Amino acid sequence: MGKRLPRTLYSAALYALSPLILARIWREQVPTYPRRQRLGMGLDAGLGELPAAPRLWLHCASVGEVRAATALIEALLARYRDHGLLITTMTATGAEQVQALIARQREADRARLAHRFLPLDFPGAARRFVARVKPALALMFETELWPNLLHACRCQGVPVAVVNGRLSERAFARYQRIRPLMAATLSDVTWLAAKSAEDAARFQALGTPSRTRVVGSLKFEIVTNDQPCIDSERLPLESGTRRIWVAGSTREGEEALLLDAHRALRRRYPEALLILVPRHPRRFDEVAALCRREGLAMVRRSDNVPINEEVAVYLGDTLGEMTFYYSAGEVAFVGGSLVALGGHNVLEPAALGRPVLCGPSLENFADVAAPLIEAGVLTTVDSTDALAGALEALFADPVAARQRGAAGPRVIEAHRGALARTLAGLDEFLG
Known part of the structure; x- marks a missing residue:
C-alpha cells in the first residue's frame, strides 16, 4: 500500500467526523483567539505577535506537555538567539500554561515567544498553517504525530523533529491497528529523539526512519527554585x-x-x-x-x-x-x-x-x-x-x-x- 492512500482514507474519516470534532474543539475557545485559527487561518491573533523569521515551531498537546517542555523552551531561546519560537497547544489550559511561562521570561525573550492553537489536521488547514508560519524547524513533543501536518511540513521543506518521543505499550497496540497510516506519517519525521530504548523500538516497529536516537527523558530536566x-x-x-x-x-x-x-x-x-x-x-x-x-x-x-x-x-x-x-x-x-x-x-x-x-x-x-x-x-x-x-x-x-x-x-x-x-x-x- 502506498503512502498516499492511508492518509487519504484518514482525511476522509476526519471530514466524516468533522461535526463531532468541531463541537469538541468549540469548547476550547479563548476570546482573544478566533475560532478559524483551528482551520489554519487568523494566525495574527493570539498571545504575542508571531515572532520574526527565522522561527521555530514547538507543539505541545496540553498543560502537562508544556510543563515538561519548559526546560527545552528556555534552552531553545538561549541557544538560538536569532530565532523566534511559536508554541502551539490543542487546549485552552495548555494556552494558559504557555502564557504563564512567557510571563516568567526576560522582556527580550518574551518578544521572541508566541502561542497559537494548533489547527485541526485537515489537509487544507495543515497546508495553510505551515505556509503562514514558515518554520525553520518543527518540533513535536512526545507523541504528537498528526499525519497531514507532518506531510505539509515535508511538502514545504520543513524538517520535523520528534523530541522526548514517547510511545507506551497501550498506544503502540492502538497504532499497530493503523500501521500503514503510522508508517506513512513517521516517514515524514526527519529525526526522532526517543526517551528510552523501548520507546525507540516501538517507533521503529511502526516504521520510523533510521534516524532515531535515544536521549533520555526531558522530564528529568524539570526546573525548580525556592x-x-x-x-x-x-x-x-x-x-x-x-x-x-x-x-x-x-x-x-x-x-x-x-x-x-x-x-x-x-x-x-x-x-x-x-x-x-x-x-x-x-x-x-x-x-x-x-x-x-x-x-x-x-x-x-x-x-x-x-x-x-x-x-x-x-x-x-x-x-x-x-x-x-x-x-x-x-x-x-x-x-x-x-x-x-x-x-x-x-x-x-x-x-x-x-x-x-x-x-x-x-x-x-x-x-x-x-x-x-x-x-x-x-x-x-x-x-x-x-x-x-x-x-x-x-x-x-x-x-x-x-x-x-x-x-x-x-x-x-x-x-x-x-x-x-x-x-x-x-x-x-x-x-
Whole structure:
C-alpha cells in the first residue's frame, strides 16, 4: 500500500467526523483567539505577535506537555538567539500554561515567544498553517504525530523533529491497528529523539526512519527554585498545626476514592487537611459538589478565605499553581493513577523534596517512576485502604518521610542529560 492512500482514507474519516470534532474543539475557545485559527487561518491573533523569521515551531498537546517542555523552551531561546519560537497547544489550559511561562521570561525573550492553537489536521488547514508560519524547524513533543501536518511540513521543506518521543505499550497496540497510516506519517519525521530504548523500538516497529536516537527523558530536566516554598507559607491557615497532604492532577472517578482515604486518615489525624487539585478546570465545580455531598467541609482557593480548623479539604481551583500546592504539603499523591489513565508527572513533587504516592496505573511515566521507586521516593498503592495506610505511616514518622523526599532531587539530578543530547541533535538542522 502506498503512502498516499492511508492518509487519504484518514482525511476522509476526519471530514466524516468533522461535526463531532468541531463541537469538541468549540469548547476550547479563548476570546482573544478566533475560532478559524483551528482551520489554519487568523494566525495574527493570539498571545504575542508571531515572532520574526527565522522561527521555530514547538507543539505541545496540553498543560502537562508544556510543563515538561519548559526546560527545552528556555534552552531553545538561549541557544538560538536569532530565532523566534511559536508554541502551539490543542487546549485552552495548555494556552494558559504557555502564557504563564512567557510571563516568567526576560522582556527580550518574551518578544521572541508566541502561542497559537494548533489547527485541526485537515489537509487544507495543515497546508495553510505551515505556509503562514514558515518554520525553520518543527518540533513535536512526545507523541504528537498528526499525519497531514507532518506531510505539509515535508511538502514545504520543513524538517520535523520528534523530541522526548514517547510511545507506551497501550498506544503502540492502538497504532499497530493503523500501521500503514503510522508508517506513512513517521516517514515524514526527519529525526526522532526517543526517551528510552523501548520507546525507540516501538517507533521503529511502526516504521520510523533510521534516524532515531535515544536521549533520555526531558522530564528529568524539570526546573525548580525556592520561591514556591516561600509562597507556600502564605497558605491561608488559621492554625499552623495542620498535617497536609496534596492530591494533584486528579481525574474523574478518583476524587471519591481520595476523599474516602482522607476520611480514614482523619480518624487518626483529625487535623489532617487535603489539598485537592483536579486536572481539568471544567471539573472544579463538579469536585466541589462532590466534597459537599461527602460531608467534608471545604473551601476553594479562588474564594480567598482563611482555612479554619473545621475545613477538611482545600480545593485548588486555580491554574499555574501546581508547584505552590505541592510545596504546601508534607506528602504528595499524583492522580490519573488510581484510575486506568496512565498517571501524571510524578517528578513535579519529587523535585520539591516531597515523598510521593500514586496508584498502580503509571504507564505514561514508567521510565521516570522506576528510579524514584527504587530510591524509595515514590510508593504505589492499589486501593483506598492502602493509600490511607501509606499516609498514616508517613505522618507517623516525619523524619523518615523527609529523608525519603530528600532523595527525589538527587534522583532527578542523576538522570539529567537528555536536554543536552536533544540540543546536540537539533544543531544539525539549526547550526
